Amino acid sequence: MDRQFLEELEKIAGPVLRQEPMSGHTTFRVGGPADMLVRPRTEQLAPVIRLCQRYGESYCVIGNGSNLLVGDGGIRGLVIETLARDEDATVRGERIEAGAGMLLSRTAQTALAHGLCGMEFAAGIPGTVGGAVVMNAGAYGGEMKDIIESAVVIDRDGNERELSAGELELDYRSSCILRNGYLVKQVVLHLTPGEPAAIRARMEELRIQRTSKQPLECPSAGSTFKRPQGYFAGKLIMDAGMRGYRVGGAQVSEKHCGFVVNTGGATAEDIRKLIWDVSGEVQRQFGVALEPEVKMIGEFTRDTAEEED
Ligand SMILES: Cc1cc2nc3c(=O)[nH]c(=O)nc-3n(C[C@H](O)[C@H](O)[C@H](O)COP(=O)(O)OP(=O)(O)OC[C@H]3O[C@@H](n4cnc5c(N)ncnc54)[C@H](O)[C@@H]3O)c2cc1C
Numbered sequence: 001m002d003r004q005f006l007e008e009l010e011k012i013a014g015p016v017l018r019q020e021p022m023s024g025h026t027t028f029r030v031g032g033p034a035d036m037l038v039r040p041r042t043e044q045l046a047p048v049i050r051l052c053q054r055y056g057e058s059y060c061v062i063g064n065g066s067n068l069l070v071g072d073g074g075i076r077g078l079v080i081e082t083l084a085r086d087e088d089a090t091v092r093g094e095r096i097e098a099g100a101g102m103l104l105s106r107t108a109q110t111a112l113a114h115g116l117c118g119m120e121f122a123a124g125i126p127g128t129v130g131g132a133v134v135m136n137a138g139a140y141g142g143e144m145k146d147i148i149e150s151a152v153v154i155d156r157d158g159n160e161r162e163l164s165a166g167e168l169e170l171d172y173r174s175s176c177i178l179r180n181g182y183l184v185k186q187v188v189l190h191l192t193p194g195e196p197a198a199i200r201a202r203m204e205e206l207r208i209q210r211t212s213k214q215p216l217e218c219p220s221a222g223s224t225f226k227r228p229q230g231y232f233a234g235k236l237i238m239d240a241g242m243r244g245y246r247v248g249g250a251q252v253s254e255k256h257c258g259f260v261v262n263t264g265g266a267t268a269e270d271i272r273k274l275i276w277d278v279s280g281e282v283q284r285q286f287g288v289a290l291e292p293e294v295k296m297i298g299e300f301t302r303d304t305a306e307e308e309d
Contacts, residue, residue: 005055006036009078012047013040022070022298025062025081027126029219030268031070031298034079041084042099045185048080050158060297061183063101063131067221072268073299080183082130091116094191095149100130100184104137107189112203117194118147120202124210126222130184134177135293136170140206145170149190153182160185173226173293215253218261224275225258225290233290234258240281247274269301 010016016038022031040048052059058077062068065083084101091097091114098107108123121142125132133151136144148165155161169176177184210216225233237243237257245252249266252274253259260274279290 002055002057005051005057008051009036009038009048012051013038013044020079022065022074022079025079026065026068026070026221027219028065028069028221028262028266028268028271030072030262030266030271031068032072032074032268034075034298035077037079037081039081039083042082042087042101042185045080045082045100045183046154046158046160049154049156049183052078053157061130063128063134064103064126066126067131067135067293067295069221069268069271069294069296071272071296071298071300073301075298082183083128094193096189096191098129098187098189100128100133100186102129103127104129104132108203111189111191112196112199115193115196115199116191117199117202118142118191119189120199120206123203124207129187133168133170133184133187134175135173136175137173140209143170147189147191149188151184151188152186153177154185156181178295213256215255215259215261218253218263220253220259220261221294223258224260224292224294225279226293228288228290231286231288232258236282236286236288236290237278240278240285242278242281245274245278247271247277250274252278268298272296272300 016036019033020037021033023029059080061080063082082101087099087102089096089098089107089110104122104125104127107129108119111119121139125137132144150162150164152160152162227233234257242252243257244254248270249263250270251261251263253261275292282288282290
């Protein structure tokens with residue numbers, strides 16, 4: 001590891017965590033050590049990328065780790081964690097400007113406080129604004145695509161540029177961000193004025209639906225698979241007889257078969273194998289291909305993460 005790189009990194013972004021267990025940075029609560037992990041503030045993101053570029057250091061970006069399966073072998077190079085729990089958004093009329101690391105739930109509360117509607121669907125999604133753009137996160141009939149006006153992204157050379165909603169190529173649980181190797185720095189959301197009592201009531205209604213249907217008491221990464229055209233992943237898995245199916249500490253949730261949960265002590269390899277078994281069985285019984293929604297990064301026992309991503 002280049003000492004000079006570490007010193008410069010620390011000057012830009014503060015403390016560099018070494019051999020940091022990724023299990024502490026993912027909602028699955030699994031994942032081996034990252035060589036290095038930093039938590040830059042929004043304005044420090046581009047300088048960190050430029051430093052990595054100058055030293056030829058590899059990096060990956062994470063938000064709240066709520067859609068991530070990190071391999072047990074951990075991550076080589078630098079992890080840039082954008083999550084900023086205490087960050088606030090700027091509200092200008094019907095627009096909210098939020099840094100990538102701001103939690104969606106906090107942003108939705110800001111919208112509520114300013115009588116802006118359109119973010120109710122996002123209040124219970126446990127990701128950051130940046131991660132939600134990457135994934136075009138959505139729930140209960142709403143998705144980020146409906147409310148994003150533009151985003152500032154940073155390319156692999158550290159250059160910033162503003163992309164319109166159209167240029168982000170937002171589609172079902174995808175965008176152009178990962179394909180182009182961009183980092184989302186900041187997002188502008190365009191909402192509509194609404195009645196705070198009605199916004200609050202809708203959020204509460206969705207919260208109750210979520211807690212009654214989803215296994216929120218166990219570590220998971222939400223829906224493990226994308227919804228295949230014309231089907232529901234959870235129903236296919238249930239009909240395939242895989243409700244409660246286990247590999248080590250990983251299990252198809254009994255409460256919602258679309259969720260894989262860590263019942264305690266699961267390894268990334270347990271989860272990866274379970275995902276593989278479930279999709280294989282659904283394909284065998286129904287001829288439907290299940291594609292993981294969860295992003296797999298880092299080193300797995302067998303190096304299959306890249307091909308499944
Ligand atoms: C209990 C539970 C419920 C969930 N419910 C929903 C739901 O209803 N709807 C839904 O869509 N999702 C849901 N999710 C999944 C998850 O919360 C979303 O996909 C969320 O948008 C991920 O955001 P994140 O910040 O955690 O991203 P991460 O998981 O940290 O990262 C996801 C991907 O985005 C990349 N990334 C993250 N931030 C950036 C950035 N700033 N710039 C560039 N790349 C970045 C990462 O490299 C990775 O490839 C749920 C998850 C859980 C655990």
